[in-house]
Amino acid sequence: xxxxxxxxxxxxxxxxxxxxxxxxxxxxxxxxxxxxxxxxxxxxxxxxxxxxxxxxxxxxxxxxxxxxxxxxxxxxxxxxxxxxxxxxxxxxxxxxxxxxxxxxxxxxxxxxxxxxxxxxxxxxxxxxxxxxxxxxxxxxxxxxxxxxxxxxxxxxxxxxxxxxxxxxxxxxxxxxxxxxxxxxxxxxxxxxxxxxxxxxx
Amino acid sequence: xxxxxxxxxxxxxxxxxxxxxxxxxxxxxxxxxxxxxxxxxxxxxxxxxxxxxxxxxxxxxxxxxxxxxxxxxxxxxxxxxxxxxxxxxxxxxxxxxxxxxxxxxxxxxxxxxxxxxxxxxxxxxxxxxxxxxxxxxxxxxxxxxxxxxxxxxxxxxxx
Numbered sequence: 088x089x090x091x092x093x094x095x096x097x098x099x100x101x102x103x104x105x106x107x108x109x110x111x112x113x114x115x116x117x118x119x120x121x122x123x124x125x126x127x128x129x130x131x132x133x134x135x136x137x138x139x140x141x142x143x144x145x146x147x148x149x150x151x152x153x154x155x156x157x158x159x160x161x162x163x164x165x166x167x168x169x170x171x172x173x174x175x176x177x178x179x180x181x182x183x184x185x186x187x188x189x190x191x192x193x194x195x196x197x198x199x200x201x202x203x204x205x206x207x208x209x210x211x212x213x214x215x216x217x218x219x220x221x222x223x224x225x226x227x228x229x230x231x232x233x234x235x236x237x238x239x240x241x242x243x244x245x246x247x248x249x250x251x252x253x254x255x256x257x258x259x260x261x262x263x264x265x266x267x268x269x270x271x272x273x274x275x276x277x278x279x280x281x282x283x284x285x286x287x288x
Numbered sequence: 289x290x291x292x293x294x295x296x297x298x299x300x301x302x303x304x305x306x307x308x309x310x311x312x313x314x315x316x317x318x319x320x321x322x323x324x325x326x327x328x329x330x331x332x333x334x335x336x337x338x339x340x341x342x343x344x345x346x347x348x349x350x351x352x353x354x355x356x357x358x359x360x361x362x363x364x365x366x367x368x369x370x371x372x373x374x375x376x377x378x379x380x381x382x383x384x385x386x387x388x389x390x391x392x393x394x395x396x397x398x399x400x401x402x403x404x405x406x407x408x409x410x411x412x413x414x415x416x417x418x419x420x421x422x423x424x425x426x427x428x429x430x431x432x433x434x435x436x437x438x439x440x441x442x443x444x445x446x447x
Contacts, residue, residue, distance in 0.1 A: 094408040117327050185352040186332040190421025192352035273358035283399045
């Protein structure tokens with residue numbers, strides 16, 4: 088039996104999709120994993136601006152210098168967070184080229200997603216301890232205590248340290264878990280295909 | 289450019305249907321992927337230099353988009369279908385029998401599926417190697433093995 092002959096006999100069924108939107112890529116929003124990452128960067132960038140604005144307002148609301156220093160450190164952290172997220176967002180502006188070989192498209196998509204996840208995890212490790220410490224000092228000041236006296240108590244310092252030690256890995260694990268939920272299946276599919284292609288060569 | 293792209297795409301849209309049918313099992317995924325392929329093709333179109341045929345280029349974009357897209361896992365009932373249509377007698381079931389080739393191809397690994405369909409569409413091993421990123425020798429080996437499997441399945445069914 089000639090496979091090519093059988094193949095030619097096959098009639099392509101038309102997919103039941105809404106015709107008017109089919110050839111309108113100009114109005115289409117990509118759902119490709121890389122495009123989703125780009126959206127995530129956009130949202131994170133917007134949120135970092137909102138948080139920055141909130142921290143700037145808080146800086147003027149608290150008159151205790153210890154709190155102002157803690158908020159200042161958080162602002163510096165968020166400025167860094169904003170700059171890195173915005174630059175990543177701009178880098179994904181055009182997406183990945185999908186008109187090369189299958190192997191290179193799979194590999195670049197996989198590398199791109201994993202590099203971005205690693206970047207987010209590292210950023211989380213940097214930003215969470217700073218934000219946690221600032222929140223801790225602000226909480227004390229908001230309850231009416233003198234923040235400088237408050238942080239001089241050994242028990243308070245130990246509690247702050249314990250809080251940072253516990254909260255930072257928890258937040259990091261949460262970040263990892265969220266990325267696993269969002270991209271785990273996609274990465275596993277990509278990895279399996281890349282391995283199949285690599286084993287062949 | 290928009291007009292030129294749309295005209296070429298309309299002529300070759302069968303390629304997109306074909307790739308989607310080979311890799312996707314879910315109606316929602318089908319719609320998403322059709323849109324996505326058209327979108328990716330449009331975005332990449334300024335890089336299309338005409339050195340290859342538009343249809344070859346679109347095949348490449350379609351395969352890359354489908355394979356790098358997150359898809360729902362395939363159900364396992366296809367081989368059962370292939371065996372069920374093997375004893376087909378009436379015309380309706382005979383049409384199902386030709387569809388069995390599709391089912392047999394869909395039962396292959398995703399990479400073998402790509403290689404065999406490109407071959408059945410008349411692409412040379414060198415072109416398949418270029419599209420897939422495999423070596424030419426490897427394409428030949430995999431193709432030989434896959435064709436044997438498919439021929440055996442279709443012969444078994446015809447008996």
